[in-house]
Amino acid sequence: MVLGTYKEAVSARSTDSKILDVSQDGGIVSALLCYALDEGIIEGAVVAGTPDEDWRPVPTVVTSADEVIAAAGTKYSMSPTLSALKEATRQYGLEKVGVVATPCQTQGLRKAQAYPFTRFVAEKVKLIIGIYCMENFPMASLDTFATAKLGFDSLQDATKMDIGKGKFWLTKDGEDNGLAIKETHGYEQAGCNICNDYVCEWADVSTGSVGSPDGWSTVLTRTDDGASVFNAAVEAGLIETKPMDEVKPGLPLLEKLAKGKKDKNNAERERRAKMGVKVPTIY
Amino acid sequence: MFEKLKKAFGGSKDEAAPKVEEKVEAAVETPVEAAPEAAPEAAPAKPRIGYIHLSGCTGDAMSLTENYDILSTVLTDMIDIVYGQTLVDKWIHGTYAEEMPEMDLCLIEGSVCLQDEHSVHELLEARKKSGLIAAFGSCAVTGCFTTFARGGQQAQPKHESFLPISSLVKVDLALPGCPVAPEVIAKAVVALCEGDLDYLKPAMDWAACDKGCGCDVLTNVIRQGLCTGCGTCALACPTRAMGFSEGRPSCDRDRCIKCGSCYMMCPRSWLPEGRIKKETGL
Ligand SMILES: Cc1cc2nc3c(=O)[nH]c(=O)nc-3n(C[C@H](O)[C@H](O)[C@H](O)COP(=O)(O)OP(=O)(O)OC[C@H]3O[C@@H](n4cnc5c(N)ncnc54)[C@H](O)[C@@H]3O)c2cc1C
Ligand code: SF4
Ligand code: SF4
Ligand code: SF4
Numbered sequence: 001m002v003l004g005t006y007k008e009a010v011s012a013r014s015t016d017s018k019i020l021d022v023s024q025d026g027g028i029v030s031a032l033l034c035y036a037l038d039e040g041i042i043e044g045a046v047v048a049g050t051p052d053e054d055w056r057p058v059p060t061v062v063t064s065a066d067e068v069i070a071a072a073g074t075k076y077s078m079s080p081t082l083s084a085l086k087e088a089t090r091q092y093g094l095e096k097v098g099v100v101a102t103p104c105q106t107q108g109l110r111k112a113q114a115y116p117f118t119r120f121v122a123e124k125v126k127l128i129i130g131i132y133c134m135e136n137f138p139m140a141s142l143d144t145f146a147t148a149k150l151g152f153d154s155l156q157d158a159t160k161m162d163i164g165k166g167k168f169w170l171t172k173d174g175e176d177n178g179l180a181i182k183e184t185h186g187y188e189q190a191g192c193n194i195c196n197d198y199v200c201e202w203a204d205v206s207t208g209s210v211g212s213p214d215g216w217s218t219v220l221t222r223t224d225d226g227a228s229v230f231n232a233a234v235e236a237g238l239i240e241t242k243p244m245d246e247v248k249p250g251l252p253l254l255e256k257l258a259k260g261k262k263d264k265n266n267a268e269r270e271r272r273a274k275m276g277v278k279v280p281t282i283y
Numbered sequence: 284m285f286e287k288l289k290k291a292f293g294g295s296k297d298e299a300a301p302k303v304e305e306k307v308e309a310a311v312e313t314p315v316e317a318a319p320e321a322a323p324e325a326a327p328a329k330p331r332i333g334y335i336h337l338s339g340c341t342g343d344a345m346s347l348t349e350n351y352d353i354l355s356t357v358l359t360d361m362i363d364i365v366y367g368q369t370l371v372d373k374w375i376h377g378t379y380a381e382e383m384p385e386m387d388l389c390l391i392e393g394s395v396c397l398q399d400e401h402s403v404h405e406l407l408e409a410r411k412k413s414g415l416i417a418a419f420g421s422c423a424v425t426g427c428f429t430t431f432a433r434g435g436q437q438a439q440p441k442h443e444s445f446l447p448i449s450s451l452v453k454v455d456l457a458l459p460g461c462p463v464a465p466e467v468i469a470k471a472v473v474a475l476c477e478g479d480l481d482y483l484k485p486a487m488d489w490a491a492c493d494k495g496c497g498c499d500v501l502t503n504v505i506r507q508g509l510c511t512g513c514g515t516c517a518l519a520c521p522t523r524a525m526g527f528s529e530g531r532p533s534c535d536r537d538r539c540i541k542c543g544s545c546y547m548m549c550p551r552s553w554l555p556e557g558r559i560k561k562e563t564g565l
Contacts, residue, residue: 278503282556
């Protein structure tokens with residue numbers, strides 16, 4: 001299955017305007033974290049914040065709805081999220097932790113659960129909210145897009161960053177400036193070129209923008225825990241949903257992109273293996 | 284009891300209580316090394332486990348005992364500890380020359396001091412007497428802390444060379460960690476009792492490992508174009524030697540104790556897809 005194992009696919013968005021004002025898409029990540037915190041399902045979570053407001057993501061432990069909302073929005077650079085998981089369980093002493101993770105971060109986390117070589121950490125993760133991910137960029141690549149390609153004085157001038165409709169968008173002075181995705185090729189990190197998971201197949205719940213209209217998210221519930229948290233948040237009125245087959249472009253586009261990523265990056269993996277360069281050993 | 288344990292540590296649910304004898308046979312017949320010549324008179328009812336304490340700090344044995352919830356079950360129902368200084372009072376040493384028993388698995392903690400005749404002897408003897416040898420904790424696997432030893436201290440100034448045990452004997456299984464985590468010990472013991480070699484495969488493939496360092500992620504991950512900046516290596520590091528710069532791990536080598544955990548845990552070194560799918564149902 002090109003989208004991994006899932007129970008249900010829906011289009012959804014938060015019903016809270018405080019979240020929708022700042023969220024990247026439907027605010028599903030933030031809504032779920034707030035709900036799980038409120039219900040005591042988790043005591044805190046690891047997210048990617050930008051303390052210096054310079055778009056550089058910094059792994060951050062949050063324990064309140066306000067902190068969750070302050071960290072909303074996508075930063076298109078690497079956030080070594082799992083490094084802060086240690087902080088969450090040690091300094092913060094959290095026993096029930098949520099994690100917002102890209103597919104590669106989820107792989108690290110699931111590996112640490114299956115082979116717990118690090119004591120008393122992985123077992124405390126109670127909710128993995130996965131975000132779809134096609135690729136990620138070094139900060140210097142983002143600088144290039146803003147300055148050399150879009151003519152900004154600085155990346156800092158951008159107030160929103162998004163990828164969609166075939167373009168990389170930077171908003172400045174209320175105006176959206178698009179850069180063809182083609183122009184971003186060759187600027188992603190090299191590790192992404194062998195990544196074959198688009199929709200975060202090992203998360204409890206996965207979400208992203210592709211498949212749903214603007215301001216909405218496509219959600220895949222995967223594990224029992226993930227489905228129960230999501231459904232409870234819907235029931236509590238924090239999230240509204242629409243059946244996936246009633247929205248455009250819907251799952252076909254998501255499947256197409258997921259398959260495209262797998263095919264391309266599996267080919268790269270084979271190419272590297274043939275050259276004799278290291279690729280991960282899969283057990 | 285077995286069922287409870289298996290459930291606690293994600294063992295196969297469908298299987299009935301395993302015939303331990305068969306399973307142990309299976310484990311001993313691993314690709315690595317044949318069981319010792321002198322066959323045991325009677326098939327053992329439970330795996331016979333030994334624990335040897337070479338130049339280690341006992342942290343790994345402590346970790347074993349930190350499986351509080353299941354420790355008594357493990358010790359009474361699942362395994363027999365037949366050799367060891369800390370967990371049972373039975374070991375060979377200079378004057379008290381008791382013979383080392385046959386062991387299905389011998390856990391060896393600590394590196395081996397080349398200038399300590401007795402340590403070398405005990406290690407070589409263990410190899411003869413054991414079906415499987417596990418390098419138990421990073422000192423045994425990579426040398427860890429003892430990598431930095433250089434002699435010149437009282438009362439044995441000559442004790443200066445400490446090697447990972449795979450330098451002297453064939454190791455079948457490596458369980459790194461400083462100390463090795465309680466959970467992974469429990470999972471490995473359950474896998475061993477069940478003959479679940481799939482689970483142990485990565486640890487077996489790691490058996491020949493004899494060095495570890497924060498630079499491994501540089502050499503084997505970043506430089507190979509594999510790093511994703513996920514942060515798992517920093518999660519694994521016991522000394523917080525691993526920082527990040529431009530989305531890439533960067534090791535403070537004055538903090539690094541060469542335990543090898545960072546590279547072991549990196550999802551871009553190896554990824555247990557089968558096991559993850561089984562445990563999560565995904
Ligand atoms: C590098 C990257 C690439 C992506 N590519 C795609 C794609 O190709 N297609 C698609 O549909 N969706 C993609 N997404 C996901 C999408 O951008 C949104 O993150 C997702 O839809 C969640 O939106 P939301 O409104 O529910 O979340 P919000 O409520 O806005 O919360 C977003 C959460 O993501 C966390 N976060 C932000 N940046 C990062 C980061 N770099 N690493 C880890 N966590 C982070 C924040 O801390 C916050 O908790 C990508 C995300 C990232 C980080
Ligand atoms: S494409 Fe893959 S490797 Fe790259 S950031 Fe996304 S999930 Fe990680
Ligand atoms: S665990 Fe591996 S892939 Fe992740 S940041 Fe460390 S070296 Fe890079
Ligand atoms: S960086 Fe940390 S985990 Fe890696 S070898 Fe050094 S001490 Fe061990």
